[in-house]
Amino acid sequence: xxxxxxxxxxxxxxxxxxxxxxxxxxxxxxxxxxxxxxxxxxxxxxxxxxxxxxxxxxxxxxxxxxxxxxxxxxxxxxxxxxxxxxxxxxxxxxxxxxxxxxxxxxxxxxxxxxxxxxxxxxxxxxxxxxxxxxxxxxxxxxxxxxxxxxxxxxxxxxxxxxxxxxxxxxxxxxxxxxxxxxxxxxxxxxxxxxxxxxxxxxxxxxxxxxxxxxxxxxxxxxxx
Numbered sequence: 001x002x003x004x005x006x007x008x009x010x011x012x013x014x015x016x017x018x019x020x021x022x023x024x025x026x027x028x029x030x031x032x033x034x035x036x037x038x039x040x041x042x043x044x045x046x047x048x049x050x051x052x053x054x055x056x057x058x059x060x061x062x063x064x065x066x067x068x069x070x071x072x073x074x075x076x077x078x079x080x081x082x083x084x085x086x087x088x089x090x091x092x093x094x095x096x097x098x099x100x101x102x103x104x105x106x107x108x109x110x111x112x113x114x115x116x117x118x119x120x121x122x123x124x125x126x127x128x129x130x131x132x133x134x135x136x137x138x139x140x141x142x143x144x145x146x147x148x149x150x151x152x153x154x155x156x157x158x159x160x161x162x163x164x165x166x167x168x169x170x171x172x173x174x175x176x177x178x179x180x181x182x183x184x185x186x187x188x189x190x191x192x193x194x195x196x197x198x199x200x201x202x203x204x205x206x207x208x209x210x211x212x213x214x215x216x217x218x219x220x221x222x223x224x
Contacts, residue, residue: 054127057197057201059082059083059098060082060098060198061119061120061122061123061194061197062098062116062117063080063099063100063197063200064080064119064194064195064196064197065115065116065117065119066080066112066115067196067206068115068211068214068215069112069189070108070112070211071102071208071212072215073104073111073112074104074105075105075108076104077102077206077207079099079101080099080100080101080196080200080211081096082098083096083097083099100116110178111178114179114182117141118141118186119186119193119197120141120144121141122190122193124140189215189218191214192215192217195214195217196211
């Protein structure tokens, strides 16, 4: 995008439409990479159950990260779905990706996008005994989401980068100051992310009000 591509009409159009692009295909990629190990001639039911539980929890926290970030910054959560991956078969036709749909201001959308991979990394460090470095876990989460969250993050950052240059603001994008500040915010919101993820794992319908209540409980604890 060039300087002349960015104008008030672009920004207005972006602000008018819901940011509906958080589609988490990571479990499907993992399935493709590991099916030769997990899906042997006689499937190991215990192994399959463990893999399913792991990826379900990981995806739930990813989607919960998006949902909590959107509501925390004043956005409207339209829908959040956990998705489904059947680890007992090579067939992927019935698998569904996780999704989070929300309506937020365009300048808030990079934060909401960042929150998904961030939550994935936080959960992974806490629950995967082979992963103990958060920065590496976050980088891995971004790689998994290169064509999903990563693509949308890059597109929005490109627009913000042009705006920052025109307005004399500091640089934006991956590894810049704002990601460190976001991490501090999200650390405080982690209990709310876990609360929403638990609802998703339990198969419950999660609404905007559910997420707002979780965020408000965090605010009340901080104020107290």
